[in-house]
Amino acid sequence: MxxxxxxxxxxxxxxxxxxxxxxxxxxxxxxxxxxxxxxxxxxxxxxxxxxxxxxxxxxxxxxxxxxxxxxxxxxxxxxxxxxxxxxxxxxxxxxxxxxxxxxxxxxxxxxxxxxxxxxxxxxxxxxRRFDAGFRAAYERVQAGEIGEVVLVKSCTHGPTYPKPWMFDLAQSNGPLAEVCSHDIDTVRWFTGSEFAEVYAIAGNYRTPEARESHPDFYDQVLLSARFANGSQGCITGAQGVQYAYDSRVEIIGTHGLISIGGLNAGTTFICTRDKELRRPAVVSWTGLYRDxxxxxxxxxxxxxxxxxxxCVTGRDGRAAVAVVNAGNRSIIERKIVPLN
Ligand SMILES: NC(=O)c1ccc[n+]([C@@H]2O[C@H](COP(=O)([O-])OP(=O)(O)OC[C@H]3O[C@@H](n4cnc5c(N)ncnc54)[C@H](O)[C@@H]3O)[C@@H](O)[C@H]2O)c1
Structure with a gap:
């Protein structure tokens, strides 16, 4: 029926x-x-x-x-x-x-x-939890192929400039929210643990039009974290990088490494008499994560x-939002921020 x-x-x-x-x-x-x-x-x-x-x-x-x-x-x-x-x-x-x-x-x-x-x-x-590469990596971590997870590094660098509404951190929570929510969830998913404390630094390197009106806006951020189970996390996020849509993850275990993603779009490349390889880069999240x-x-x-x-719940969403808030606080107060 x-x-x-x-x-x-x-x-x-x-x-x-x-x-x-x-x-x-x-x-x-x-x-x-x-x-x-x-x-x-x-x-x-x-x-x-x-x-x-x-x-x-x-x-x-x-x-x-x-x-x-x-x-x-x-x-x-x-x-x-x-x-x-x-x-x-x-x-x-x-x-x-x-x-x-x-x-x-x-x-x-x-x-x-x-x-x-x-x-x-x-x-x-x-x-990203539904992406074939992420899923395969998750299964291999669960199977113990790289031992205990020691460190998860996750980066998302977007090619396009931030939209003006993002300049106001009170409205947008900044790139930690808009760009790095996925990285925060990824690191938490692969460590299988909760964030215990974070330290973040950030700056505005590419968005001069926001510098005067929104001095606390940042377009590049680095967040390091310690988890309740002792593992470590490292997240970088950026907007306006221009070179590609750069989304990559590395999971480092006690006896191995798993890498997800890369800058190459497809497998086609050109090599001519200038003896340089040229191949297209990933340009957008829309194509990369379509499936x-x-x-x-x-x-x-x-x-x-x-x-x-x-299989992705409000509890998962809440955990990422708590890290966004803690990261933004760490940037402003320049100190390690604990999470409950
Ligand atoms: N999962 C992902 O990878 C991903 C990618 C992009 C955006 N997002 C998220 O999706 C949300 C929207 O982002 P976007 O990039 O599509 O933004 P967008 O600006 O392209 O679209 C937002 C739309 O919401 C509309 N809107 C505003 N107020 C509304 C209201 N009261 N009722 C109904 N619609 C209203 C706007 O007019 C606009 O058309 C954000 O939370 C963003 O972080 C997630």
């Missing part, structure tokens, strides 16, 4: 929202996009034009009240995640929330509490159908 599709409402039809909208409307079996909300009419209309027959709302509250919507995908700016998720849980909607989960751990707690109370699924968008976004969307539908927790 074929079950009726899970009907999805997309909240925020920007870059991330449309990746999920396309997946749910074309590629995820048992799902259908039925509504979209975005206050920017142009973005909303473009999304409706592309997705076909979906209801459009300027206000997300109207989408939450739509009885045709079973589950929502939150891809609005991070500062709105809490209020959207808590309202959605009250309406009995299952929730997929893009990273960063929220602005601080207290907001995350409110989201976890509301979804627990409503008995709905809450999944956070850490799609991972699809896999996490498939997981969301499976968790709803099977009436179970998603």
């Amino acid at each position: 074929q079950l009726p599709p899970i009907r999805i409402g997309i909240v925020g039809s920007g870059r991330a929202g449309m990746i999920h909208a396309r997946n749910f409307s074309r590629l995820v079996a048992g799902a259908r996009v039925v509504a979209i909300s975005d206050p920017i009419a142009e973005a909303r209309h473009a999304a409706i034009q592309e997705l076909g027959e979906v209801a459009g709302y300027g206000e997300y509250q109207a989408l939450l009240e739509d009885r045709n919507v079973d589950a929502i995908l939150i891809a609005a700016p991070t500062a709105l995640h809490r209020e959207i998720a808590v309202s959605a849980a009250r309406e009995g909607k299952h929730i997929f929330c893009e990273k960063p989960m929220a602005m601080n751990p207290e907001e995350c707690d409110a989201m976890i509490e509301a979804t627990n109370k409503a008995g709905v699924v809450l999944q956070i968008g850490f799609m 991972a976004y699809l896999a996490e969307d498939v997981e969301f539908i499976a968790a709803i159908r099977e009436g179970r927790q998603a």
Whole structure:
């Protein structure tokens, strides 16, 4: 017997929202996009034009009240995640929330509490956990192939300049949130432990237009961490690097190393009489993690159908947000910040 599709409402039809909208409307079996909300009419209309027959709302509250919507995908700016998720849980909607989960751990707690109370699924968008390379590495770590995990290094350096709304750290939580949430989750996942303390340094090296108006904005950050089980973490994040989308991980164990990712896009290269190798670099997260976004969307539908927790939970989202806040505090106060 074929079950009726899970009907999805997309909240925020920007870059991330449309990746999920396309997946749910074309590629995820048992799902259908039925509504979209975005206050920017142009973005909303473009999304409706592309997705076909979906209801459009300027206000997300109207989408939450739509009885045709079973589950929502939150891809609005991070500062709105809490209020959207808590309202959605009250309406009995299952929730997929893009990273960063929220602005601080207290907001995350409110989201976890509301979804627990409503008995709905809450999944956070850490799609790297669904990437084939990350999964293979995780399985080899679990199998003990490199011994005990000693150090996990994770970098994400983005080629494009930060958007002006990111300059205000009170609104964006800075690159530690926007860029490094994934690295924070990755390091925690591979060490299998909780962050115990962090120390971070940061600076603005490439964004001169923000220097006067937002002196605390940074476009390069280095965070080092000690975990409860004694392992170490090292995270670097950057924006506006121009050279590539640079996302790499190294897991160093007591007797081995696993490396994930690289700068090369594909295997094609050119070598001519100048005796130099030339090959294309990875240019964007959208292509690099395309399959991972699809896999996490498939997981969301499976968790709803099977009436179970998603495999990336609000607890995972909260842990990363706590590290973002601690890292930003460490940058300002220039000291080691402990985590509970
Ligand atoms: N998992 C990932 O790799 C990944 C990648 C990119 C972005 N994100 C996250 O997704 C979220 C959105 O980022 P983005 O890059 O798509 O931003 P974006 O600016 O491209 O899109 C955000 C959209 O939300 C809309 N919006 C604003 N207020 C709204 C409201 N009240 N209700 C509904 N929509 C509203 C905006 O008009 C805009 O169209 C952020 O939390 C970001 O960190 C995650």
